[in-house]
Amino acid sequence: MIHDTSRRIPEYIMGRDYPRAVTIFVSANHYQPLTQISFMLSKKQLASIFAITLLINGSSAAEAAEDHQFEKTPKLGTGNCNPLLDFLHVADPTAVVHNGRVYVYGTNDQQELDSVGRDGKNSYAHIHSLVMMSSDDMVNWTYHGIIDVEQAAPWTGEKGVSWAPSIISRAESDGLTHFYMYYSHGGGGVGVITATSPVGPWTDPLGHDLIDVNTPGLTDCPAPFDPGAVIDENGVGWLSFGGGRSSKATTFLPGSARIVRLGSDLLSLDSEISEIPAPYFFEASELNYINGTWVYSYSTDWVDRTEWNDPEVSHPSICSIGYMTSTDPLNRDSWKFRGDILKNPHDYGMEYTNNHTHFLRFNNEYYIFYHTNHLADFRGITTGYRNICVDRLEVDENSIAIPTGQMTQTGVSQIKPLDPFAWQQAETVAATSGIKFEHTDVAGNMVACGLGSGQQSEVRGADFGKGASRFEAKVRGKGVIDIHIGSPKGKRVGSLVIDHPQWQTVSVRLGKKLKGSQDLCFVYRDGDFKFDEWRFIR
Structure with missing residues (x-):
């Protein structure tokens, strides 16, 4: 095969002197040593060689991906x-909005899967x-990486499990925006970490x-976890939480929110x-504040609905995920149940799972973030590993009516x-196959690593306007990045050779x-x- 170094030929074509000396490198396959061959070609012959190279390398890129078995994805090339x-x-x-971006945070189920394996049940213990x-x-x-809560809060201990965050932010007197991340310290408490950037350090x-x-004033709430925080129009912060069954619990009213x-x-x-x-009530408390009204959403229990009045x-x-509203949140009798915001994933054709949601307004639209087991199920993992998704949500800001x-x-x-x-x-990706990332010294900045075995990543909706003529990348190591249009099997428009x-x-x-x-798809x-x-460069 002709190695991708010959992709430099189009730049030679732009020269004025023909015939001219051309050097290419060939090998039997992607992994054999290269052999250098030099000879004279006319402009027409050179163009033909380049066309053949495109054809050969197009298929070899696909073969490289097929030679390595990565976890399947329901996203790559599907839209x-x-x-x-x-x-x-x-x-x-x-989630929180900051400087024109929406930042989303969640429980690192991957840490549990990496600890117990694909066949190990997700108990959240790791x-x-x-x-x-x-x-x-x-x-x-x-992807901005992970927040190692154990490192940020060493007092939590080696087995100090951390789940289910809720974030709020505000501008403060030092001129900075401060971020407050409340999280479940297991099932027995709520911790908090802070930062002056949405990606830390925390x-x-x-x-x-x-x-x-043991918090003074907290009684009959056996599992004070799953925080939901909000700041109202007066700058006052509020926190919801709870779980388990109170001493006076009934099936209809567990009494621990x-x-x-x-x-x-x-x-x-x-x-x-x-x-x-x-x-x-079951778990997964969350708070919103809309037009003078507090909106409390939560996950309902798995029990039969034997009582309703x-x-x-x-x-x-x-x-x-049900929701309630109040204009006087500390008055127990002011809260009114309004309906389901979301049903269980099973009602939408997926497998049953628990859920936890957050909705917000971004770019004049409401979006709801939630999780399902769809990615795990797609990969044949049936032990409870979840992934965050997003869909539009209709919210009437006047009546605070939220259709399911x-x-x-x-x-x-x-x-x-x-x-x-x-x-x-x-x-920054819309879909991937086989990609891994590692942290850098800059908080929230990652690099793709271990590339070169047929991995793929996709970005969508890039607006090139009147056109781009070059591609450049900051890279380190040795290998090739093929640039395809649309999908891994789409037309290849360039190949970047890396040897640094x-x-x-x-x-x-x-x-x-x-x-x-x-x-675009990078291979x-x-x-x-x-x-x-x-x-890209124009």
Whole structure:
């Protein structure tokens, strides 16, 4: 075969002197040593050689991917946008908007799977980290890595499990935006970590749980976990939480959902702890504040609905996400159940699972983040590993009526084009196959690593306008990045050859100008290298 080094030929074609000397490198396959051959070619002959090279290398790129068996994905080449990430398992979403991006965080189910294996049940016992991702277009997601809560809060101990975060932010007197991440410290408490960037670094300001079973004023709440936080229009913070069954529990009213007003520092409590009388309450508390109204959402229990006395609204369905509203949140009797926001994934054609959601307004639309087992099921993993998804949600801000939403594999539409002429991170992806990432010294910045064995990544909706003529990337190691249009089997427009032991920005001229809106697929082959960022040049 002709090795990809010959992709440099189009630049030779632009020369003026023909015939001219050309050097190419050949090998029997991708892994054999290269042999150098030099000879004279006319312009016409050279163009023919280049065309043949494109054909041969197009098939070899596909073969490279097929030679290595990676976990299947329901996203690559399909146009599906759910789940948000397809290279690791993440659950229990929370989200915040900052500087035109939505940042999403969740429980690191992947840590449990890596600890117990594909056949091991997800008991959450090995999870002590959270996952970060963000997007400004809702389709291409930037993976910002993990928050090692055990490292940020050493007092939690080696087995200090951390799940189900809830994040709020506000601008403070130092001119910075401060982020407050509340999280379940197992089933027995709520911890908090803070940062002045949505991707950290994160630190623990308290050295202990904000809430646990020994908190003064907290009674009859056996599992004070799964926090849901919000800041109201007056800048006051609120926190909901709870789980288990109170001593007075009935099937209809377990009696363990709670809400409290936070202190001005958002790190203390500033009111009595009040009950939210959530019917068929189970877990997964979350709070929103819309037009003077507190909106409490939660996961309902798996039990049969044997009791219901409200003729104005149907009872919550089995293990659904229900919601309640109040204009006086510390008044237990002010809360009213309004209906299901989402039903169980089984009602949308997927497998049964628990759920945890967060909804917010972004770019003048409401979106709801939730999790399903679809990615695990697609891969034949049936032991309870979950992934965050997103769909549109209709919210009437006047009446606070929220019709039951949908769970789809299609997901949501891209709300803005990706700019291919700005530097884009290798960890910004719409779909992947076989990709792994590692942290750098910069908080929230990752690099793709271990590339060169047929891995693939896809970005969608890149707007090239009148055209791009070159591609460049910051890379390190040895290998090749093939650039395809649309999918791994789509037309290949360029191949970037990498041979640098240190980080280097390398470029290649495209075989044909890219114009208009395009989905791109990068195929990584013939080596072992790392990939940090990329862009196209007009």
